[in-house]
Amino acid sequence: MTRQESASTAPQKYAERSYRSPMGLVGGVLMIALGLWLGGDAVLRGAGDTKLTALFALLLGVPLVAAFTLRPVVKAGEDRLLVRNPFRTLTLPWGAVEDLRASFSCEVFTTGGRKYQLWAVPVSLRQRKKAGRQAARGPAPRRFGLGGDTGPVPRAMADQTVDDLREMKAQAAHREGAIGEPVVRWAYEVIAPCVVGVVGLLVMLVV
Incomplete structure (x- = not known):
C-alpha cells in the first residue's frame, strides 16, 4: 500500500x-x-x-x-463534546454520547440515560420550514449556461449542526481517547x- x-x-x-x-x-x-x-x-x-x-x-x-x-457554546473536538449551558458545563467524551437529536430543541443523550439540552444551538421552526420548502422544489439550476445544479439544498442550522456532531461521534466511536464518563460542573x-x-x-x- x-x-x-x-x-x-x-x-x-x-x-x-x-x-x-x-x-x-x-x-x-x-x-x-x-x-x-x-x-x-x-x-x-x-x-x-x-x-x-x-x-x-x-x-x-x-x-x-x-x-x-x-x-452558551458547544465545542466539538476529536475526543469529546463540551457543552456550556447557562448554569452548567458538561464534558462528554464521545464514547459516553448515545445520540443527538433536534426536535423542538437540540438535545444530547448519554449512555447513562441522561438528557441535556444544547442551549447554544436553538431550533428555528421558521428555518426548518423554509429548508423544507426548498427541498420540495429541488436544487435550483445554474445560470449563464453552466449546467448542473447549485449543490445540496440548505438545511436549518440546528439540523445541520446535529448532523455534523453525529458524524464526529461516529468517527470517534472506537478511539481510545474518546472513552470516559460525563463530567458536569455547576x-x-x-x-x-x-x-x-x-x-x-x-x-x-x-x-
Missing part, C-alpha cells in the same frame, strides 16, 4: 468546532450594555436606597443575561452573584 493510499484510508481528523447563536450574542451584548447604562447611572447618581437597589439589580441581571446569551461564577442579587433585593424590599 502506498503512502497516498494509506493516508486516504486513515480516519478523518477534525479540528475543534464551536457552535453559538449569533442572535443570542448580539441580543446579550445590547441588553447588558443597556442595563449597565441605566443601572450604572442609578448607582452613581441615586440616593442611598436607590444605589443599593440598582447595585443588587445589576448583580442579578448582568450575570443572568450573560448566562443565557453570551455563555457555573458558580454565574450562580453566586445572582444569589447575592436576589437576597439583596429581597432585603431592600423588606426594609
